[in-house]
Amino acid sequence: MNNFGYKQAEDTREAISLIEHNETAKFVAGGTNLIDLWKYNIANPSQLIDINHLAELSEIKTLEHGGLRLGAGVKNADTAYHPVVEHQYPLLSKAILAGASAQIRNMASNGGNLLQRTRCYYFYDAEVPCNKRIPGSGCPAKDGYNRIHAILGTSEHCIAVFPSDMCVALAALDAVVNITGPTGNRSIAFADFHRLPDNRPDLDNNLKKDELITSIDLPEKGFAANYAYLKLRDRHSYAFALVSVATALELKGNTIEDVKIALGGVAHKPWRSTEAEEFLKGKAANAENFSIAADLILQGAKGFGYNEFKIKLAKKAIIRNGLMALNPESQLPGAQPSA
Ligand SMILES: Cc1cc2nc3c(=O)[nH]c(=O)nc-3n(C[C@H](O)[C@H](O)[C@H](O)COP(=O)(O)OP(=O)(O)OC[C@H]3O[C@@H](n4cnc5c(N)ncnc54)[C@H](O)[C@@H]3O)c2cc1C
Structure with missing residues (x-):
């Protein structure tokens, strides 16, 4: 005790x-x-x-210059079902609802979701070494049972993945994290919030120990017309992603004017590739181009044995999700994916 x-x-x-x-x-x-x-x-x-009970953390409100502010204390369920989120940011709504269970989403807060820790089996077993838990102690996952582990951005010190669904959508939507602390307020672009393990896998993100997340801002552009979130996992409910993909497209006819693709379940942070997104701009939204983009996103991907399958799975998921984003209704329960 x-x-x-x-x-x-x-x-x-x-x-x-x-x-x-x-x-x-x-x-x-x-x-x-x-x-x-x-x-x-x-x-x-x-x-x-x-x-x-912090009032400053408890609201969802529209921002003067466009965009939406999500209070860090707002529950994941209240965020997913908020009318503006459902209407303007359905990608976020979809990703949140793919996570955990209804009961957990009713308790879990937006700030807590960003700071949830990895689900690496070795991290949760206090009896074994783990560089994330005890820096310098070792990483048994590299040569161990690593089916759920990372294929991108790993280091010799850690191959754990960041398990959030919500954060994959926030990464794709270019959200911004607002923080307050002893020295004042600051904001971090979502891409810079979580870290790769490098030689400090004990640090999941760039928040300081004495800082509080107050809110998360979404830019005005929500990609509500063409979006898709695909979560591939062992069970349909109550399971973390083996691979997940958030795709947001802006189309003119069938030509991609703007695109954001973020991957979950594959790295220590939601994974984006500027190179792949730049390649897709101005191209036709079809399987061939999504396949080339997938190869760019997965450049340098490396398996550790049990998780090798994720490389192929991620490629298929990126292509399939790109095609689903052309017709977001195809994601509704019971609908057949278009690829
Ligand atoms: C069985 C199970 C299944 C799950 N499945 C999924 C899933 O499929 N997908 C998914 O994305 N998630 C899943 N989750 C994780 C869940 O989403 C997180 O546990 C939840 O989002 C954490 O939020 P919380 O408010 O409960 O955080 P807490 O547990 O209260 O806090 C988590 C951490 O964040 C810190 N913290 C919280 N709020 C703030 C703040 N505003 N500022 C600074 N620090 C803060 C706390 O100090 C703590 O370190 C699952 C969880 C469980 C238990």
Whole structure:
């Protein structure tokens, strides 16, 4: 039994001041990841700072210059079913609803979703080495059972993947993460928020220990006409992605004017390839071009044994999802994918 303190923060200033002065304090939102980590002895906070009552984090509102602000404390379910999200950012709605279960989405917050930790089996097993848990201890996943692990952006220190669905859509939509901390406010482009493991796999992202995510901004352009999210997994519900793809297209006739493609389940962060997106611009939206783009996205992909299958699977998923984005209704339950 570990003793710990609990304090409900009244406002963001109090939340920051509480965390700033306690190295081992943790914010808690929905608790759906933090409490699991605690039970597995991976997290052991001395103080919980409950951020569920912070008014500044609790709203979804349209921005003056266009775009939408998603409060970090808003629940994943409330975000997915918000009328503006459903109408203007259906890709985000679709990705959130592909994650977890209805019960978990009702508890999980937007901020917590960005900060959920990997599902690597070795990370969750406190009895074995893991560079993400104990830097310098080793990575048994590289030569172990690595079916769920990364094929892109890995390092000799870590091959874990970041497991979020929501974040794959946020990456494709070029969201921005708003943060407050002891030295003031700052914003990070979504592409720069999560990290590759490199030689510091213990750091999942670029948020500092004493900073609080206040909101996530979506740009005005939501790609509502042509989008698709495809999640390939072992079970249809309650399973993390082996590979997922978010595709957002802007079309003129069948020509691609703008495109964003993000992959989940394949790397330590949602994966984007500028080269592939630039290649597709001005091209016909067809299987042949999506196939060339897939090869560009997967350049340098490397398997570690059990996860080799992901390279082929990701290629097929990128092509299939590109074609589904031409006809988003094809994603509805029961509809046949068009490839
Ligand atoms: C069985 C199961 C299945 C799941 N399946 C999926 C899935 O398929 N796809 C998917 O995407 N996710 C899935 N999840 C993960 C789920 O989406 C996350 O657990 C959830 O989003 C975390 O949000 P939370 O509010 O509960 O975070 P918490 O557990 O409260 O917090 C997580 C971390 O974030 C920190 N934190 C929270 N909010 C803030 C903030 N505003 N600022 C700074 N730090 C903050 C906390 O200190 C903690 O370190 C699953 C979870 C479970 C338990």
